[in-house]
Amino acid sequence: MRVIQCFIALLLVLPQAQAAIVISQVLYDPLGAESGGEAVELRNEGSSAVDISGWTLATEASASDATLPAGTSLPAGATYLVADSGWSTARDNPSWKQADHEETLTMANSNSGAAIKDSSGAIIDAVGWGDSAEIKPGLWEGTPASEVAAGEALVRSQDTNNNVEILVFPNVFKTTNHIWAEGKAVAVSGKVSTKDNEIKI
Numbered sequence: 153m154r155v156i157q158c159f160i161a162l163l164l165v166l167p168q169a170q171a172a173i174v175i176s177q178v179l180y181d182p183l184g185a186e187s188g189g190e191a192v193e194l195r196n197e198g199s200s201a202v203d204i205s206g207w208t209l210a211t212e213a214s215a216s217d218a219t220l221p222a223g224t225s226l227p228a229g230a231t232y233l234v235a236d237s238g239w240s241t242a243r244d245n246p247s248w249k250q251a252d253h254e255e256t257l258t259m260a261n262s263n264s265g266a267a268i269k270d271s272s273g274a275i276i277d278a279v280g281w282g283d284s285a286e287i288k289p290g291l292w293e294g295t296p297a298s299e300v301a302a303g304e305a306l307v308r309s310q311d312t313n314n315n316v317e318i319l320v321f322p323n324v325f326k327t328t329n330h331i332w333a334e335g336k337a338v339a340v341s342g343k344v345s346t347k348d349n350e351i352k353i
Contacts, residue, residue, distance in 0.1 A: 172198025175279045176231060176308050178266055180259040183303035188242025190257045191235040191305075192266055196226045206271035209234055212288055213258035220253060244303055262299055265291030279306060 174195055182189025192209055196202055205224045208216040218234050226232050235243070235251035259266060265280030265287050280292020281299050297306050 172196055173202055173204065173226065173268065174277045174308060175266060175268055177305045178279055179305040180264065180281070181261040181300070181302045183244045185242055188236050188238025189244060190259050191233055191239060191243070191251065192257070194226065194232045194234070194268060196228055196230055199228050201225045201227045204232070208269045209257070210267040210269055210291065211258060212260050212264045212291065217257055218253065218255040263287055265296065267291050279308065281306060
């Protein structure tokens with residue numbers, strides 16, 4: 153039986169509209185070719201649209217691995233998929249949605265992370281995986297998630313008061329996604345420990 157770990161971390165204090173944008177999924181190690189198979193999904197958890205024109209996706213490879221085009225707005229409750237060039241034909245599953253924006257991405261499969269920055273360069277959100285000591289500053293917050301198997305994505309669910317985040321491995325999310333909804337209380341059962349002043353379940 154696979155042991156599933158959920159990591160809880162405080163979010164950065166950000167302007168309300170921008171803070172509503174989170175990295176909701178990261179597929180950094182596709183089953184197929186690395187080229188054309190990587191993707192990062194953004195989600196607007198706020199109640200109004202956010203202009204994300206000129207926002208950049210930072211990775212270990214580049215502080216601006218992808219730049220969102222001018223005139224890009226993300227409506228409330230909507231998602232925006234940034235994918236590697238060639239995603240339309242190279243993605244692992246042809247039934248997956250087409251990318252909203254394709255650009256060459258380079259994400260490492262271990263000890264790495266991704267951050268979304270606004271047009272001024274301020275970090276809006278970040279997700280890391282692996283050993284925090286090996287990840288560049290600014291590409292993770294709280295506690296990085298454990299690395300997932302090839303073909304799996306990191307999936308995030310966030311609580312309603314915008315101060316706690318939980319990273320859930322996709323095999324669990326696929327069978328329980330109905331409970332990870334805004335306004336719904338979720339009880340997480342497991343061993344609780346503290347290490348380096350952080351709480352882990």
